[in-house]
Amino acid sequence: MTADRRRVLALTGALLAGAAGCLGDVSDAEDPENGDEPANGAEDGALFDDYDVPDFPRLDLTTDPDLESDRLAEQIRGNVAVSFDVLARLREETPGENLFFSPYSISVALAMTYAGARGETAAEMADALRYDLEGEALHAAFGALEGEFEQRNEDGRDVETPAWADEGGEGDGSEGDEDDLGFQLSSANAVWRDEGHDFDDAYVQLLEAYYEAGDHLADFSGSPEAAREEINAWVEERTNDRIEDLLPEGSIDEWTRLVLTNAVYFLAAWEHDFDPAETEPATFTSLDGSETEVDLMHQSQELRYAEIDGHQLVELPYANGDTSMIVVLPAEGEFESFEASFGVDELAIMLEETSQPKVDLALPKFGIESKFSLVETMRELGMERAFDNDADFSGMVEDDDSDLYVDDIIHQSFVEVDEEGTEAAAATAVVMEDTAVADRVKMTVDRPFLFYVRDRPTETPLFVGRVVDGEQLQN
Numbered sequence: 365m366t367a368d369r370r371r372v373l374a375l376t377g378a379l380l381a382g383a384a385g386c387l388g389d390v391s392d393a394e395d396p397e398n399g400d401e402p403a404n405g406a407e408d409g410a411l412f413d414d415y416d417v418p419d420f421p422r423l424d425l426t427t428d429p430d431l432e433s434d435r436l437a438e439q440i441r442g443n444v445a446v447s448f449d450v451l452a453r454l455r456e457e458t459p460g461e462n463l464f465f466s467p468y469s470i471s472v473a474l475a476m477t478y479a480g481a482r483g484e485t486a487a488e489m490a491d492a493l494r495y496d497l498e499g500e501a502l503h504a505a506f507g508a509l510e511g512e513f514e515q516r517n518e519d520g521r522d523v524e525t526p527a528w529a530d531e532g533g534e535g536d537g538s539e540g541d542e543d544d545l546g547f548q549l550s551s552a553n554a555v556w557r558d559e560g561h562d563f564d565d566a567y568v569q570l571l572e573a574y575y576e577a578g579d580h581l582a583d584f585s586g587s588p589e590a591a592r593e594e595i596n597a598w599v600e601e602r603t604n605d606r607i608e609d610l611l612p613e614g615s616i617d618e619w620t621r622l623v624l625t626n627a628v629y630f631l632a633a634w635e636h637d638f639d640p641a642e643t644e645p646a647t648f649t650s651l652d653g654s655e656t657e658v659d660l661m662h663q664s665q666e667l668r669y670a671e672i673d674g675h676q677l678v679e680l681p682y683a684n685g686d687t688s689m690i691v692v693l694p695a696e697g698e699f700e701s702f703e704a705s706f707g708v709d710e711l712a713i714m715l716e717e718t719s720q721p722k723v724d725l726a727l728p729k730f731g732i733e734s735k736f737s738l739v740e741t742m743r744e745l746g747m748e749r750a751f752d753n754d755a756d757f758s759g760m761v762e763d764d765d766s767d768l769y770v771d772d773i774i775h776q777s778f779v780e781v782d783e784e785g786t787e788a789a790a791a792t793a794v795v796m797e798d799t800a801v802a803d804r805v806k807m808t809v810d811r812p813f814l815f816y817v818r819d820r821p822t823e824t825p826l827f828v829g830r831v832v833d834g835e836q837l838q839n
Contacts (some may be wrong), residue, residue, distance in 0.1 A: 462734075606778040666720050668720055737774055739770075
């Protein structure tokens with residue numbers, strides 16, 4: 365970890381990572397944009413209306429003494445809500461398909477973009493992304509979270525890691541470390557700017573200070589295809605080759621002026637392995653009622669578990685102790701209504717209601733790959749000016765008359781879950797152009813379910829997914 369990153373972490377503290385989306389200290393305060401309406405658009409009280417939304421205890425981490433706790437709590441709540449908002453809009457586009465994405469990767473890429481927005485463009489982005497923190501406090505929050513993950517990776521790096529992930533972010537060509545436990549969580553950022561145009565030094569320095577975004581010059585004007593291939597190669601290297609061709613042909617042209625990228629790679633072994641000898645074929649009933657044979661893994665362990673009105677939740681810890689997977693299984697026949705009503709408060713209630721019985725768990729082995737543009741999704745969330753000719757990103761450039769706008773936001777992700785653990789990767793590119801032991805319980809996940817991978821100390825949702833089609837799982 366560089367000295368600058370350590371300074372940011374020391375000054376700001378990982379709790380400020382609420383700006384990147386956390387569950388900690390969820391409050392029942394009104395949503396700043398929608399009044400009492402939950403962020404996912406469901407009717408208030410549609411789920412668990414007999415339960416009070418818990419006020420989670422504060423994380424025991426150093427925080428900026430000048431930051432008001434109420435503002436931080438609202439920031440945390442709002443950014444988790446954005447994860448649900450994105451999921452809701454993506455499933456509307458492909459209702460019958462499995463889906464997987466990284467709220468964290470999207471948040472970081474858009475935060476780097478927001479740093480150069482001004483005027484109404486910045487205001488719309490702040491509203492859509494539910495930013496409560498302002499100015500450098502917001503970017504310090506993201507820097508603190510990146511530093512927290514980086515420090516944790518250094519303290520507990522237990523799998524072979526690529527050379528680029530060493531201190532400084534770019535590597536020295538040496539081999540990574542290898543131990544026993546099996547954990548890697550790495551995030552990398554980069555800014556790619558056209559070599560023929562001038563960008564504001566303060567903007568570039570901010571990205572380096574808080575995001576350690578390596579500064580790359582690219583010849584978008586003269587050789588856009590070569591620049592596209594260079595960016596894709598950078599992403600592939602930083603996701604262990606799991607994210608290939610993030611930027612498709614034609615996505616970069618001579619009018620491209622700036623590309624902001626984030627890449628996340630995650631590899632973790634379960635704290636409690638599933639015994640492969642107990643994996644057996646079973647029937648998975650898809651959302652449309654069709655049945656498919658899938659491989660169900662089995663284990664019986666004491667796990668955090670909750671059941672409310674027939675809806676089940678279980679938490680599967682990874683061996684490093686700081687991350688886990690939450691699996692939410694709605695009651696049979698109620699997946700669609702549950703998913704439409706499930707939001708920040710409902711998740712908080714289920715987590716609050718957990719006990720630790722011995723769970724007889726059956727979970728499918730599965731893999732999901734997703735790729736999509738987030739332009740329409742972010743438009744629907746209220747971020748409109750950023751994509752238009754009158755966008756104001758004057759904070760990125762020296763010339764106030766610049767006509768930069770967001771041409772595309774491309775997100776690609778991968779996840780594979782088996783008996784040993786989870787491997788996941790995601791990347792986001794923002795392309796900018798110029799206009800011109802208790803009771804035993806049973807949980808068999810043999811029908812549509814939701815899941816997410818979270819960092820427990822900061823309660824940051826790293827990846828989110830839904831599984832509704834069994835046949836796709838086997839492909």
